[in-house]
Amino acid sequence: MWKLMIHGGAGSMRPGQLDPQQEAAARAGLARALDAGAAILDEGGGAVDAVEAAARVLEEDPAFNAGHGSVLAADGHVECDAAIMDGNGRHAGAVAGLRSTRAPISAARKVMEDSPHVLISKGGADEFAREAGLEQVANSWFVTPERRRQLDELLAKGHDAFDAEIKYGTIGAVAVDRDGHVAAATSTGGLTAKRWGRIGDSPLIGAGTYADDRAAAVSATGLGEIFIRTAAAHEICARMRYCGHDLQAALDHVLDEIGAMGGTGGVIAVSPAGDAAWSFTTPGMYRGLAAEDGTREVAVFGSD
Numbered sequence: 297m298w299k300l301m302i303h304g305g306a307g308s309m310r311p312g313q314l315d316p317q318q319e320a321a322a323r324a325g326l327a328r329a330l331d332a333g334a335a336i337l338d339e340g341g342g343a344v345d346a347v348e349a350a351a352r353v354l355e356e357d358p359a360f361n362a363g364h365g366s367v368l369a370a371d372g373h374v375e376c377d378a379a380i381m382d383g384n385g386r387h388a389g390a391v392a393g394l395r396s397t398r399a400p401i402s403a404a405r406k407v408m409e410d411s412p413h414v415l416i417s418k419g420g421a422d423e424f425a426r427e428a429g430l431e432q433v434a435n436s437w438f439v440t441p442e443r444r445r446q447l448d449e450l451l452a453k454g455h456d457a458f459d460a461e462i463k464y465g466t467i468g469a470v471a472v473d474r475d476g477h478v479a480a481a482t483s484t485g486g487l488t489a490k491r492w493g494r495i496g497d498s499p500l501i502g503a504g505t506y507a508d509d510r511a512a513a514v515s516a517t518g519l520g521e522i523f524i525r526t527a528a529a530h531e532i533c534a535r536m537r538y539c540g541h542d543l544q545a546a547l548d549h550v551l552d553e554i555g556a557m558g559g560t561g562g563v564i565a566v567s568p569a570g571d572a573a574w575s576f577t578t579p580g581m582y583r584g585l586a587a588e589d590g591t592r593e594v595a596v597f598g599s600d
């Protein structure tokens with residue numbers, strides 16, 4: 297049985313406090329992403345294709361912090377990070393600091409499939425993506441007025457990326473296909489007012505993204521520095537393999553550890569056996585689940 301789980305970031309969303317229009321837009325975007333990935337899995341397609349398709353929908357949606365609608369670095373530019381991993385053989389590709397490639401997750405997939413490398417950064421990554429035939433856009437194409445306002449507000453307060461109210465809008469998708477192969481994809485603009493050149497957890501294999509047919513596929517969102525220091529996504533898989541934890545226990549344990557280190561955020565994961573789990577330390581997390589048995593769920597708040 298196939299399963300697909302997606303997230304659009306964890307944060308301080310609470311019922312009654314989130315702008316209704318914003319909430320409706322996010323829920324609709326998540327539903328569209330589930331549709332895109334589910335259609336592939338339902339036709340017998342692979343997990344890698346499904347997570348890329350779901351991530352592409354979310355990257356194009358300005359409601360989320362990835363692709364169009366990414367948050368701005370302190371210097372006013374958008375720099376996108378993304379990674380994709382195939383649990384079947386643990387092949388992986390990632391890009392960091394993209395400034396002109398419209399589809400960061402597709403660039404990550406090209407790195408995985410059409411290069412001998414795992415992670416390519418900055419100008420070299422955009423050039424690789426362009427040579428691979430991926431569309432290039434002006435950096436301003438990624439920017440929305442709301443993201444510009446958020447940056448201006450933060451800078452005016454003299455705050456940096458780490459003082460901001462917690463609202464991580466990174467997107468991710470994990471899937472298990474009918475053959476029992478898992479895959480994970482994560483894409484982000486990072487943190488508002490980050491230093492240019494800063495790379496978060498999302499494109500780092502084992503931190504924000506990991507997939508292993510022997511354990512699970514994992515995609516994270518949250519304060520990237522702590523997810524890097526805990527090697528969070530790999531740690532979840534390691535706990536399953538070495539400690540015999542079930543998926544939910546592994547997620548909860550790693551998020552407890554992240555919380556103890558001063559981090560916040562959330563994770564989604566699926567296992568080759570078809571288990572699916574999410575966990576987050578924030579009041580809410582944009583998330584969705586689709587499965588072959590007809591399950592369709594989109595949720596935002598902890599209480600959903």
Ligand code: ASP
Pocket residue numbers: 305306361463464465466484485486487495496497498504516517518519520521
């Ligand atoms: N984890 C991302 C980063 O630190 C941010 C997010 O999840 O929104 O770059």
